[in-house]
Amino acid sequence: MTRSTKFLKQVAYHSREPMVELNQHGVIQNANRVAEQLFKLEKYGANSFSSLKLLGLEGKHFDWEYLINNLSLLPKIVTYSLGSNTTTYLFSLSADTDAHQNEPAYFLVLSPIVGNGNEVETYRVAEEKFYKVFHLSPDAISITRVADGLFIDVNEGFVQLTGYQREELIGNTVLNIGLWNVLPEREKLTNDLLNNGKSFMEASYRIKGGELAEGQINARIITINGEDCLISVVRDLRQQKAVERVLREREEQLKIINRATNDAVWDWNLTSDTLTWNGGMERIFGYKPEQIEPKIQWWEQHIHPEDQQRVMNRIRYFIEKKQEQWFDKYRFLRSDNSYAYVYDKGSILQDENHRVIRMIGGMVDITDRVLAEESLLIRNQQIAEYSFFNSHKVRAPLSRLLGLTHLLQEDLVSDNEQRSIIEKVRLAGEEIDEMIKEIAKIFY
Known part of the structure; x- marks a missing residue:
């Protein structure tokens, strides 16, 4: 009309x-x-x-x-x-x-x-709060019309996030700008808004220049001058997602290392005083995950009583002095109540205030090597003792034989041919004596 x-x-x-x-x-x-x-x-x-x-x-x-x-x-x-x-x-x-x-x-x-x-003051305070929230927020905030996605207003955070100037956005639509990378995500946002009046989701979008980004969108429907409008707060997740990807890659690398290594890898959080292990604790020492308590005290209690005080003193001194690497050898209790000889090695991690907050390391079972070394030592000792015993048993009659050849040579034998034979016997006996001396030197 x-x-x-x-x-x-x-x-x-x-x-x-x-x-x-x-x-x-x-x-x-x-x-x-x-x-x-x-x-x-x-x-x-x-x-x-x-x-x-x-x-x-x-x-x-x-x-x-x-x-x-x-x-x-x-x-x-x-x-x-x-x-x-x-x-x-x-x-x-x-x-x-x-x-x-x-x-x-x-x-x-x-x-x-x-x-x-x-x-009046109430309105003024409310307006001031909205101004601060909208314009001063580090998050990207936009107001668009529900009907066609027309940009009504954006804050500086939205400009910084998308790379578009405010003048490029106001009066333009979301679809014309091409912000949505996956249209079904926009449909999901729209459906949430129509059904619930609000939506909270993660989505990918394209900033100016075509670069793909990720964000967390918190959107609600509001009424402006009788029209349904959408106020959206977008939090940039690019840095967070990058960190998450790095952490996932490192986690996968750790899983591969855990499967490939025979070490019992441990991670000690000194802030909470908790200690976590990889699967090596079960493979090497026989402990099921439910048998392992995530406490440093559990590890300490499984160190051999004769080694416990020494090991704990050394590791505390290492942490206090912030030394580069800690290592020690000790005996560790297996699940079958036998003890394994282990070589343990770890490094510290510090925060920005240079406080030691974590320690990461690995424990290797060296029982076979230690037992082999002990067995070899015992065997060498036995050989040495046997060599010493036999060298004295052989050298005693040999000395007597050499003495007799000397007597025969000097006093009893006048025939030159016989004297030559006796001389050869004496020289052979001296060679044997020197050989016994060299053998004895090897073990003493």
């Missing part, structure tokens, strides 16, 4: 709300009686929008450029002080646009908000 110009003028004239008509340059063309009295308007052509001196509750003046670029965000809560009157009047500012004689015309309506000073 259309209304005549005369009828509309009558409505504005009798309205109790200040109404103002402005041209495309912000010059006041018409005003009703309430507006004339409120803003002390005399000659319309001599007054522009700036002469209204409207002030937002966040402390910012409304200029003409802001108004025409943000019509969809209105009504806006504004204040106006009349001359020297210190009373602050609170209005809800709304605006609309139309064509008048082939030129744009803007219509402003200021609806008074009736209340006392406390309510």
Whole structure:
């Protein structure tokens, strides 16, 4: 239904709300009686929008450029002080646009908000809170129209996240910009909003330049000037996802190492005093996961009583002095109550304050090597003792034999041929004696 110009003028004239008509340059063309009295308007052509001196509750003046670029965000809560009157009047500012004689015309309506000073302060505080949350938040916040995804407003966080300037977004749509990387994710968001009025999900999107990013979206439907709008808070997850990927890769690497190694790998959190093990504890020492307590005391109690004090003193000294690597050899109790000889080695991790917070290491079963070394030592000792015994048993008669050859040579034998034979026997005996001496040196 259309209304005549005369009828509309009558409505504005009798309205109790200040109404103002402005041209495309912000010059006041018409005003009703309430507006004339409120803003002390005399000659319309001599007054522009700036002469209204409207002030937002966040402390910012409304200029003409802001108004025409943000019509969809209105009504806006504004204040106006009349001359020297210190009373602050609170209005809800709304605006609309139309064509008048082939030129744009803007219509402003200021609806008074009736209340006392406390309510004005309440509105001011609420507006200030919204301003801080929206504009100062490090998260990316946008307001879009539900019907077509048109951007109504974005904060600096959204500009920083997407790489688009605010001017590129306002008045454009989400689909035109191409932010959504996977359209079914947008459909899921829409369905959540239609069913629940809110949505909380992770999604991938494309920032300016085509780079793929990941974010966490918290969105709700709100009503602005009678239209359903979507306010979305997007938290950038790129760094978090990168860290998660690195952690997953390291976890996979650790799993591969755990399967490939025969070590019992351990991780000691000194902050909580908890100790965790890999599968090596079961493979090497026979303990089922449910038999292992995640406490440092459990490990300490399984060290051989004769080694326990020494090992604990050394590891505490290592942590206190923040030495690069700790290692020790000791005996560790198996699940079958026998003891294994182990070689244990670990390194510390420090926080930004150089406090030791973790220690990671691995325990190797060296029982076979130790037993082999002990067996070899015993065997060498036995050989040495046997060699010593036999060298004395052999050298004693050999010495007597050499003595007899000397007597025969000097006193009893006069025949030169016999003397030559006896000399050969003596030399052979001395060679045997030297060989026995060299053998004895090997073991002593």
